[in-house]
Amino acid sequence: MTSMILNGERRAVRAAAETPLLYVLREEFGLNAAKFGCGLGQCGACTVVIDGEAVFSCITPVMLAENRQVTTLEGLGTAEAPGPLQRAFIDAQAAQCGYCIPGMMMRAHALLARDPDASDAAIRAELEPHLCRCGTHMRILRAIRLAADAMRPRSTAEAGR
Amino acid sequence: MTLSRRAVLAGTGALVLAFSLLPARAQTETGKGEGPRRRGLPGSLDDTPRLDAWIRVAPDGAVTVLTGKAELGQGLKTALLQIAAEELKLPLARLSLVTADTGRTADEGYTAASHSVQDSGTAIRHAAAQVRALLIGEAARRLDVPAERLRVRDGAVLGPGGARIGYGDLVSDALLTAEAQPTSPLTPAAEFAVIGRPVPRIDIPAKVTGGTAYLQDLRPPGLLHARVVRPPSYGAVLTQVDAAAVERLPGVIAVVRDGTFLGVVAEGEWTAIQAMRRLAASARWRETAILPDAADLPDALRALPSRDSTILERGAPGAAGTIVEGTFTRPYLAHGSIGPSCAIAEWTDGGATVWTHSQGVFPLRRALAGLLHLPEDKVRCIHAEGAGCYGQNGADDVAADAALLARAVPGRPVRVQWMREQEHAWEPFGPGMVASVRAAVTPDGRVADWTHEVWSQSHMMRPGPPGALLAAREIAEPFPPAPPVALAQPEGGGDRNAIPLYAFPTAKIVHHFLPDMPLRGSSMRSLGGYLNVLAIESTVDDLARAAGWDPVAFRLRHLTDARASAVVEAAAQRFGWGRGAPRAGRGFAFARYKNLEAYCAVAVEITVDRETGQVGIERVVAAVDTGEVVNPDGVANQIEGGLLQATSWTLFERVAFDRTRVASVDWSAYPILRFSAVPRSVEVHIVAQPDQPFLGVAEAAQGPAGAALANAIRDATGRRLRDLPLTAGKIKAALGA
Amino acid sequence: MGLGVVGIAAAGAALAAAWRSEIAPVPPPAPASFDPALVRRGADLALIGDCRTCHTAPNGAAFAGGLPLPTPFGTLYSTNITPDPETGIGRWSQAAFARALRDGVDREGRHLYPAFPYDHYSATTDDDVRALYAFFMSRPAVSAPPPPNELPFPLTIRLTLAGWKLLFLRPKNLAPDPAKDEVWHRGRYLVEGLGHCGACHSPRNLLGAEITSRAYQGGEAEGWRAYALGAASRSPVPWDEAALMQYLRDGFHPLHGVARGPMAPVVENLAEVPREEVAAMARYLASLGAGPRGEAAATPSLVPASAPGQAPQAAGAQAAIPAAGTDLYAAACTACHEGGRPPPFGGISLALSTAISDESPRNLVNLILEGLPVRGGTAQPIMPGFGAVLTDAQVASLAADLRRRFGGGLPWPDLDSAIREARAARRLAARPAAAMTR
Numbered sequence A: 001m002t003s004m005i006l007n008g009e010r011r012a013v014r015a016a017a018e019t020p021l022l023y024v025l026r027e028e029f030g031l032n033a034a035k036f037g038c039g040l041g042q043c044g045a046c047t048v049v050i051d052g053e054a055v056f057s058c059i060t061p062v063m064l065a066e067n068r069q070v071t072t073l074e075g076l077g078t079a080e081a082p083g084p085l086q087r088a089f090i091d092a093q094a095a096q097c098g099y100c101i102p103g104m105m106m107r108a109h110a111l112l113a114r115d116p117d118a119s120d121a122a123i124r125a126e127l128e129p130h131l132c133r134c135g136t137h138m139r140i141l142r143a144i145r146l147a148a149d150a151m152r153p154r155s156t157a158e159a160g161r
Numbered sequence B: 001m002t003l004s005r006r007a008v009l010a011g012t013g014a015l016v017l018a019f020s021l022l023p024a025r026a027q028t029e030t031g032k033g034e035g036p037r038r039r040g041l042p043g044s045l046d047d048t049p050r051l052d053a054w055i056r057v058a059p060d061g062a063v064t065v066l067t068g069k070a071e072l073g074q075g076l077k078t079a080l081l082q083i084a085a086e087e088l089k090l091p092l093a094r095l096s097l098v099t100a101d102t103g104r105t106a107d108e109g110y111t112a113a114s115h116s117v118q119d120s121g122t123a124i125r126h127a128a129a130q131v132r133a134l135l136i137g138e139a140a141r142r143l144d145v146p147a148e149r150l151r152v153r154d155g156a157v158l159g160p161g162g163a164r165i166g167y168g169d170l171v172s173d174a175l176l177t178a179e180a181q182p183t184s185p186l187t188p189a190a191e192f193a194v195i196g197r198p199v200p201r202i203d204i205p206a207k208v209t210g211g212t213a214y215l216q217d218l219r220p221p222g223l224l225h226a227r228v229v230r231p232p233s234y235g236a237v238l239t240q241v242d243a244a245a246v247e248r249l250p251g252v253i254a255v256v257r258d259g260t261f262l263g264v265v266a267e268g269e270w271t272a273i274q275a276m277r278r279l280a281a282s283a284r285w286r287e288t289a290i291l292p293d294a295a296d297l298p299d300a301l302r303a304l305p306s307r308d309s310t311i312l313e314r315g316a317p318g319a320a321g322t323i324v325e326g327t328f329t330r331p332y333l334a335h336g337s338i339g340p341s342c343a344i345a346e347w348t349d350g351g352a353t354v355w356t357h358s359q360g361v362f363p364l365r366r367a368l369a370g371l372l373h374l375p376e377d378k379v380r381c382i383h384a385e386g387a388g389c390y391g392q393n394g395a396d397d398v399a400a401d402a403a404l405l406a407r408a409v410p411g412r413p414v415r416v417q418w419m420r421e422q423e424h425a426w427e428p429f430g431p432g433m434v435a436s437v438r439a440a441v442t443p444d445g446r447v448a449d450w451t452h453e454v455w456s457q458s459h460m461m462r463p464g465p466p467g468a469l470l471a472a473r474e475i476a477e478p479f480p481p482a483p484p485v486a487l488a489q490p491e492g493g494g495d496r497n498a499i500p501l502y503a504f505p506t507a508k509i510v511h512h513f514l515p516d517m518p519l520r521g522s523s524m525r526s527l528g529g530y531l532n533v534l535a536i537e538s539t540v541d542d543l544a545r546a547a548g549w550d551p552v553a554f555r556l557r558h559l560t561d562a563r564a565s566a567v568v569e570a571a572a573q574r575f576g577w578g579r580g581a582p583r584a585g586r587g588f589a590f591a592r593y594k595n596l597e598a599y600c601a602v603a604v605e606i607t608v609d610r611e612t613g614q615v616g617i618e619r620v621v622a623a624v625d626t627g628e629v630v631n632p633d634g635v636a637n638q639i640e641g642g643l644l645q646a647t648s649w650t651l652f653e654r655v656a657f658d659r660t661r662v663a664s665v666d667w668s669a670y671p672i673l674r675f676s677a678v679p680r681s682v683e684v685h686i687v688a689q690p691d692q693p694f695l696g697v698a699e700a701a702q703g704p705a706g707a708a709l710a711n712a713i714r715d716a717t718g719r720r721l722r723d724l725p726l727t728a729g730k731i732k733a734a735l736g737a
Numbered sequence C: 001m002g003l004g005v006v007g008i009a010a011a012g013a014a015l016a017a018a019w020r021s022e023i024a025p026v027p028p029p030a031p032a033s034f035d036p037a038l039v040r041r042g043a044d045l046a047l048i049g050d051c052r053t054c055h056t057a058p059n060g061a062a063f064a065g066g067l068p069l070p071t072p073f074g075t076l077y078s079t080n081i082t083p084d085p086e087t088g089i090g091r092w093s094q095a096a097f098a099r100a101l102r103d104g105v106d107r108e109g110r111h112l113y114p115a116f117p118y119d120h121y122s123a124t125t126d127d128d129v130r131a132l133y134a135f136f137m138s139r140p141a142v143s144a145p146p147p148p149n150e151l152p153f154p155l156t157i158r159l160t161l162a163g164w165k166l167l168f169l170r171p172k173n174l175a176p177d178p179a180k181d182e183v184w185h186r187g188r189y190l191v192e193g194l195g196h197c198g199a200c201h202s203p204r205n206l207l208g209a210e211i212t213s214r215a216y217q218g219g220e221a222e223g224w225r226a227y228a229l230g231a232a233s234r235s236p237v238p239w240d241e242a243a244l245m246q247y248l249r250d251g252f253h254p255l256h257g258v259a260r261g262p263m264a265p266v267v268e269n270l271a272e273v274p275r276e277e278v279a280a281m282a283r284y285l286a287s288l289g290a291g292p293r294g295e296a297a298a299t300p301s302l303v304p305a306s307a308p309g310q311a312p313q314a315a316g317a318q319a320a321i322p323a324a325g326t327d328l329y330a331a332a333c334t335a336c337h338e339g340g341r342p343p344p345f346g347g348i349s350l351a352l353s354t355a356i357s358d359e360s361p362r363n364l365v366n367l368i369l370e371g372l373p374v375r376g377g378t379a380q381p382i383m384p385g386f387g388a389v390l391t392d393a394q395v396a397s398l399a400a401d402l403r404r405r406f407g408g409g410l411p412w413p414d415l416d417s418a419i420r421e422a423r424a425a426r427r428l429a430a431r432p433a434a435a436m437t438r
């Protein structure tokens, strides 16, 4: 039995302790955003945020989520009421097939929470573990930039110029 | 040796002698449109003329648009709805769309070859316009006013004196069962309110919020999870496995073995994966070393038996001039979908329903019916979106896996997803190819002679035939491998885009079609077009250099197609070609995809780290003419994607194999573009051509993008590299110390 | 250390004679004035010497310096060795270049910090110095002043280095050994000289000098253990010449794993030099012997049946059965370390891991925390790091479990402090430039 705080709500699961978090999120909790891409920690499609850090859920046993804050893309907003990062991805039309996007967004979310003034170079460097096969990279970068600018309190945004 | 390879590829020993004896079938890449048009109707209406196959209006006014094409991440749904909304004069949000489903939609073959807007979009546009006319006609009849005095707005027909009848009230059972007419009252481009606008894609909100967006996200009640154990190499035969031990594991429902086909069905996904691992660990295989030597792949390809055809012969070859010649090679390339292939199948009432991200639900149905020994109407294939596929990946194969496994547990839907290693090892690769070009340029800068030969296996091994499916070759009573298909010109397969668009006075183009398949291969974006354009555009660059001409000016003087010239000029001008000093290298390239679809020109500026050979892409500027544009932002998105994907192919990618096994079975061994190599800036400019027909755009950028990069590397290093990928190591070697 | 520093300072002060004169500047020689063959030779030697590795900042121009080198004494920045006349070595004559390389004194006469391994480079022959000079002088000149070093007083006084040299700098004794062949001699010259293997693989004293009496008994570099080579090696499978050759050339060996940390750039460099040179280095290194532990452990029983080379399940057949063990290992490690994908891209069986059999847990801890991060579009092993998700206690329990199951040694007494240090170093490394992931 593992108990975690998933997108702000205390949730418990029976899944065996070694089950990768990805399958718990998808099957037990019926969430869609975290995706299976490789199961090897090579592509980033499964990325979620645990206590502020982006992690690959495909190789993170659920036992490690015990009593931790787990945030998935579902925790950032809904299609009807998208959060700022989601808004930015919609505005930038930053998806082709979109399969890689939730993982990218979760790493960006962790980065911007840690460093709201992240530079373009820092954003690129941070995304290195993530693969996109459709070639949506330019739009992904643009969307994260948009989100960062939108999320920053106005004063810092201006000071950053 | 050759014989045994064929035999082994077929799955079992003696079976496949017939393989290369079957005649190649000329066929188009969409599986449609061969031969003359039957009815002379526009787009796919020609195959499926009934209007209600495309547009349905419910009595409550709800409008459904149906297409036999599938969303592959290219924004097709949005584009088709824009078209329908335009002609039906309805807000986009009031329309719903049904995509490829053998139970509901028209058979439009494969969603491939950048044909979707052309085939389906054209059909929907005409059908929608004709439906509008029928509704107006019906209103005219009811209101007893001439149709000319009626207008439509917002899903209703408006008449004089405030008369207003909603579409739902007008529609009757028989009204839309009519067949389409050859001509339609299309909305003129000048009046477009929806077409040509950057309408936000309707699929994106769900994708960025964790909605149900993919086949992978479907969870029908009672869903079971399954995994297959694929053999370790082509043609390997399963000799032994301890199925009983795995069947006893808690949560395991069934182990299915049929010949070499092996899979396991379980209650949960993780349980299925663990059971798969146990099965794999206990499995023993007989393997055969049948692959060519990877280091000599180009020679091995050219040594294979070939069926040769001269696809163009113009003028008398052998004119004098400065000769430029070289042989270009590309290795096998993986589609490399980020989401491994997935399918759900359910067996009920002696038939199967399969949810699939196949590019062709109708041909897949045919193949599955054969595999399962069912009549076609007992199999229904419903498209649901997967990760981007870029051609034929494992989608069809995994659908067969799911169908076979579901048969063991009737009444319960079974979801199968491939593991990463399975996708990388078993998908049908973009074929390895060789293209050899020899050309001459006169001192005054005219191309005097041009010969281009290309060697390639088939780029089109999709189902239809059950033997195109992996599982069908693994089962105890296997189906013969699908006969190799040579796609015909003008679209071509391995010879796609081998005919240059330039007005060279003499030219000879030869296609060496290789019926043998050293590695499993099939369609991958732009087919042979990528290498052929790279070969042509590299050679044109070298000819320009040899004659002392600027490469852009040299291209322009050999182009006679005004739209081609306009695109070349637009890219050069936006890039600032010829202005300022390049950082390390600049490259330019151009092609018209298939010589029939969108025009695309690309200019690139790069830096090269002289110590490592690493390329840094500073700037990419592309110009594209795609005829009438349905969604400009969608076009830009597709072109950007093509540019970046081709960058990855050109700089990094290569399927690795030894004499027995594919070795590049993950992202470690098969590197693709990561953010560190992403260009600093990418610009896409659309050269507008309203009132021209839609042209396919999804694959227009790949050839020019790869070629422009190759030309920039030539510019930076002084050396022409012809063997893909153009890795840092090769560039470093080219630079010398 | 404080005492030692004072000691050096005193020795330095007493050594006014250690003052070295300036060598007159020369006009930068034209790149074309060098024989291309000599330049090519210099390129190979520069690769063996890892010159680019230290003298290039992340994302910086090659050889333009600026790479931070954290040392126990402070942070040094590598210098610009491009032929830029103002900020590089453009005005250095060959004599000045030779003196810097072999004596650790720059053109102006300043003593250089021994992070620059002149204690090894001193062995370089005149011919090779000439080739290196030709190579560097024909690189593109880059104007890039290196950032100032961050050192405490009195180390900022370079004359103290004269004292250090007096205490520790000994000419390399490379007298011919009649029992050995030419290849071995070549290998020794490269390993002891330009290759400066001992700079990392030998322990250092409190003043940062290699302890020559314990050469190759294992050292430290940038927060990583540089394993003992030769007789002191703790590799579960003994190294032999062929294995060393493959490892140095390809960056991995199926029974030893992949080069990473500061060793990664070394093998990247060696991949480009002529085969014979690497073969010579391998022969010499093999002659250092195989460790007693290595020999004892090299029983077939320790090499698991799933070990690479023994019919791995590959190409799409994920074959791992998690071995009995902690859930953590089963969940996080087996997909790669028992996944059947052959090395270097699949992880090696942990029974073969020197990180686990070594006397220090530091490398294992580094690997658990950081993994093998991706570096752009080359084929490379990728291991995700688990530092973000594991608590220190979880890292400790995983490491201890792996040690118990695969290490065949006693538990590590210093595991907790190794984890603390690795965490601190990670923050450090993440600050200006992650040198090891470059």
Ligand code: FES
Pocket: A035, A036, A037, A038, A039, A040, A041, A042, A043, A044, A045, A046, A047, A056, A057, A058, A059
């Ligand atoms: S699915 Fe987790 S990193 Fe690829």
Ligand code: FES
Pocket: A095, A096, A097, A098, A099, A100, A101, A131, A132, A133, A134, A135, A136, B073, B338, B387, B388
């Ligand atoms: S959008 Fe398709 S993989 Fe990134």
